Amino acid sequence: xxxxxxxxxxxxxxxxxxxxxxxxxxxxxxxxxxxxxxxxxxxxxxxxxxxxxxxxxxxxxxxxxxxxxxxxxxxxxxxxxxxxxxxxxxxxxxxxxxxxxxxxxxxxxxxxxxxxxxxxxxxxxxxxxxxxxxxxxxxxxxxxxxxxxxxxxxxxxxxxxxxxxxxxxxxxxxxxxxxxxxxxxxxxxxx
Amino acid sequence: xxxxxxxxxxxxxxxxxxxxxxxxxxxxxxxxxxxxxxxxxxxxxxxxxxxxxxxxxxxxxxxxxxxxxxxxxxxxxxxxxxxxxxxxxxxxxxxxxxxxxxxxxxxxxxxxxxxxxxxxxxxxxxxxxxxxxxxxxxxxxxxxxxxxxxxxxxxxxxxxxxxxxxxxxxxxxxxxxxxxxxxxxxxxxxx
DNA sequence: ACCTGAACACCGTTCAAGT
DNA sequence: ACCTGAACACCGTTCAAGT
Numbered sequence: 161x162x163x164x165x166x167x168x169x170x171x172x173x174x175x176x177x178x179x180x181x182x183x184x185x186x187x188x189x190x191x192x193x194x195x196x197x198x199x200x201x202x203x204x205x206x207x208x209x210x211x212x213x214x215x216x217x218x219x220x221x222x223x224x225x226x227x228x229x230x231x232x233x234x235x236x237x238x239x240x241x242x243x244x245x246x247x248x249x250x251x252x253x254x255x256x257x258x259x260x261x262x263x264x265x266x267x268x269x270x271x272x273x274x275x276x277x278x279x280x281x282x283x284x285x286x287x288x289x290x291x292x293x294x295x296x297x298x299x300x301x302x303x304x305x306x307x308x309x310x311x312x313x314x315x316x317x318x319x320x321x322x323x324x325x326x327x328x329x330x331x332x333x334x335x336x337x338x339x340x341x342x343x344x345x346x347x348x349x350x351x
Numbered sequence: 352x353x354x355x356x357x358x359x360x361x362x363x364x365x366x367x368x369x370x371x372x373x374x375x376x377x378x379x380x381x382x383x384x385x386x387x388x389x390x391x392x393x394x395x396x397x398x399x400x401x402x403x404x405x406x407x408x409x410x411x412x413x414x415x416x417x418x419x420x421x422x423x424x425x426x427x428x429x430x431x432x433x434x435x436x437x438x439x440x441x442x443x444x445x446x447x448x449x450x451x452x453x454x455x456x457x458x459x460x461x462x463x464x465x466x467x468x469x470x471x472x473x474x475x476x477x478x479x480x481x482x483x484x485x486x487x488x489x490x491x492x493x494x495x496x497x498x499x500x501x502x503x504x505x506x507x508x509x510x511x512x513x514x515x516x517x518x519x520x521x522x523x524x525x526x527x528x529x530x531x532x533x534x535x536x537x538x539x540x541x542x
Numbered sequence: 543a544c545c546t547g548a549a550c551a552c553c554g555t556t557c558a559a560g561t
Numbered sequence: 562a563c564c565t566g567a568a569c570a571c572c573g574t575t576c577a578a579g580t
Contacts, residue, residue, distance in 0.1 A: 166544085182458075187572060198546050200574075205544090209573065265456070267373075270517035301538060307524030311506070311531055311538075318509025326461035333498030340502055347492060347502075348538045357563080378553060389565050391555075396563090400554065 167205040169195045171215045178216065178258040186213065210268050214276050217263045221279035224248070228286035238297035241290045243345070246316055250337050253320035261324060264317055287313065301348055315344050358396040360386045362406045369407065369449040377404065401459050405467050408454045412470035415439070419477035429488035432481045434536070437507055441528050444511035452515060455508055478504065492539055506535050 164172070173194035177186045188209055189199040206212040231244045253260040262269055269276070288309040294300035300308060319337040322328050334340045355363070364385035368377045379400055380390040397403040422435045444451040453460055460467070479500040485491035491499060510528040513519050525531045 188574090189572070197544095199572095200547090201545055203574075264518065265512055265516045267515070267517050303534075304524060307531075307534060310524035311534055314509035314513055314531060315502070315506040315535070316509070317513060318505035318507070321456055321512050322505055322508060324458070325456040326458050327455065333495060333501035340498075340505060343494075343498060343502055344506070351542070379555090380553070388563095390553095391566090392564055394555075 166195065166197065166201070167215075170202055170205055170212060171219060174212055175216045175219075175259060178262065179256055182258045183262070188212075210272070213262060213266075214269060214272050216259065217266075217269050218276045218279045220252075220259060220263055221276070221283045224252075224283045225279070225286055228283065228290065232286070232290060237299075238290075238293040239299035239345075239349075242294045242300070242312075245287055245290050246312075246341055247338070249316060250320065250341065253324065254337065257324035260320060265321060284309075284313075299349060301350055312344070316341050357386065357388065357392070358406075361393055361396055361403060362410060365403055366407045366410075366450060369453065370447055373449045374453070379403070401463070404453060404457075405460060405463050407450065408457075408460050409467045409470045411443075411450060411454055412467070412474045415443075415474045416470070416477055419474065419481065423477070423481060428490075429481075429484040430490035430536075430540075433485045433491070433503075436478055436481050437503075437532055438529070440507060441511065441532065444515065445528065448515035451511060456512060475500075475504075489541060492541055503535070507532050 170191055173191045174186050177190055177194070186209075188202050191212070192199045192201055195201075202212060206215065227248050228245055231241050231248070234241065234244070236244060263280070288305060291300060291309045291312065292305045295302060295305060295308070316337070319328075319340045323337055328335060328337075334343065361382055364382045365377050368381055368385070377400075379393050382403070383390045383392055386392075393403060397406065418439050419436055422432050422439070425432065425435070427435060454471070479496060482491065482500045482503065483496045486493060486496060486499070507528070510519075510531045514528055519526060519528075525534065
């Protein structure tokens, strides 16, 4: 077990605080206290709060990329791979709503560029490749892959965001995201 | 022209600040200053900051309800009414992204209950009625209306939220929300 | 190179008064 | 009924030192 650097510990603590109390709970003071350093020690590792959160996001994007790689190399059917990817996405969104929003909704995170943007684009590209596989197998409609990927991604994101925002109760059609996603895939799959 | 009450002026100012600088720009001090009252005068009209934002949201939900009423009574085709409603939704989301997120993403707003929740449910019900009309006319798939409404609503919300979050660039499939919405309706419409 | 304590400006909220 | 000024606790950030 290699010793975690202070920087890694801070990222860990920030992620845990996001899970426990949402964005507002991630104060630099609370993060520092969780790691037992002074309230401004984080500035020796991150230029500001947004940068710390950016590191949390980047780490999770890399985890997604690794998961999509595993799915890609599994022995599932093409459409089964798409569904597995969506399920990992949904599980993450339901288990870590605040982190989900950090990665996929927060405007400050999207505009940071650099290695974070690279990691985010890589995740998206791997998902898009799975969609393309489903199209080649004739299990998804024959549209430009980018448009189809964007639409599926947006729909699932919408379901997850409505859930994270507490607005799922009203959409009485389905009380969980997976049901909505399944319905979408059924509706658009070639008949 | 009836004089606006201080409370109404505060709601106006908060909405303008949301448009101008996003959620973080809506400090009670800035709102108060815009109305030329002291920094804690808002507390004579709203119990706290969240309550003020709740009033902004409620007002916009009522505007949506009125718009959907107009659309319902227009001489458009059933599917034309659905598209008109979606367009009004999209226009609002693109013109007022911070207010859009307040109404449709913010967890604090969703859990406030009371007249705000009533207004939000009314808006949703009116939209759902337009969807039902499209189904009766055979221009939308024959599913439980609630499920179909939820799915269309979630997909458009996803597109708008990705745009508001600065993540539309990556979804190269369509650079605007209307194109994505149109694609969805094409894909799911009965063939 | 990494950390600490003091300090600053800003914010939501409360309180004691004022008209 | 509505408003004001002072005050409090909290937060992000900066700075001058310390090892």
